[in-house]
Amino acid sequence: MSSVLSRPQATSLRKFSETDLKGVINLYRQGFGGPPWNLEFTAQWVEDEIRKIRKAPESHMIVAVSGPKVIAISAAHVLDQNEFPFLSSVLRGSKTAYGAALVVDEEHRRTGIASKLVGERVPFFAKRGCDLMVGRTKNPRMENLYHELGYTNTGIRDPKYPDSSYFLLEIKRS
Numbered sequence: 805m806s807s808v809l810s811r812p813q814a815t816s817l818r819k820f821s822e823t824d825l826k827g828v829i830n831l832y833r834q835g836f837g838g839p840p841w842n843l844e845f846t847a848q849w850v851e852d853e854i855r856k857i858r859k860a861p862e863s864h865m866i867v868a869v870s871g872p873k874v875i876a877i878s879a880a881h882v883l884d885q886n887e888f889p890f891l892s893s894v895l896r897g898s899k900t901a902y903g904a905a906l907v908v909d910e911e912h913r914r915t916g917i918a919s920k921l922v923g924e925r926v927p928f929f930a931k932r933g934c935d936l937m938v939g940r941t942k943n944p945r946m947e948n949l950y951h952e953l954g955y956t957n958t959g960i961r962d963p964k965y966p967d968s969s970y971f972l973l974e975i976k977r978s
């Protein structure tokens with residue numbers, strides 16, 4: 805994949821590769837280190853998380869790069885519905901893709917990178933027979949982004965992450 809964003813000029817999207825790992829670790833630490841997350845990650849934790857997502861069924865992992873720098877990561881995969889039993893009333897057994905990670909470097913935010921990355925997931929999972937996309941967040945910026953892309957807030961909370969709620973998009977396949 806080599807789609808070039810209109811803003812900023814030198815940004816391109818491509819599949820994640822092992823050489824991006826260091827950049828992705830930095831992104832996780834930066835992106836989730838401040839409000840509303842205030843999380844601390846070891847490099848090993850991020851590495852394990854990335855490997856887990858890559859091993860998940862039909863995973864889609866894209867980075868945005870500006871020159872040599874990894875400036876964003878998006879990761880999604882087909883959901884094992886046993887993982888989120890509390891969503892069963894909205895998923896109703898449909899093949900569903902889950903947005904597992906999204907971070908944009910602070911200096912490159914508000915230029916449309918996240919919208920582009922989240923948008924890229926839809927045709928990928930539509931081709932693989934998914935009817936729904938789902939994502940969880942408590943970041944108001946991400947909530948705005950989901951609304952702009954047509955997701956609805958289910959209002960459903962995860963007992964493990966009671967401050968976050970799940971957003972749902974119906975994939976229209978032609």
Ligand SMILES: CC(C)(COP(=O)(O)OP(=O)(O)OC[C@H]1O[C@@H](n2cnc3c(N)ncnc32)[C@H](O)[C@@H]1OP(=O)(O)O)[C@@H](O)C(=O)NCCC(=O)NCCS
Nearest residue numbers: 835906907908913914915916917918919941943945948949
């Ligand atoms: C949330 C995040 C991914 C958004 O990335 P981004 O590249 O800045 O987002 P975009 O430029 O594509 O913006 C898309 C929309 O998101 C919303 N948004 C993004 N930044 C926003 C902000 N600072 N305030 C309010 N809304 C915002 C807006 O609706 C925006 O559309 P608009 O610019 O037309 O108003 C980024 O802020 C980030 O990495 N945050 C830390 C990690 C995180 O919370 N990830 C999500 C985990 S669920």
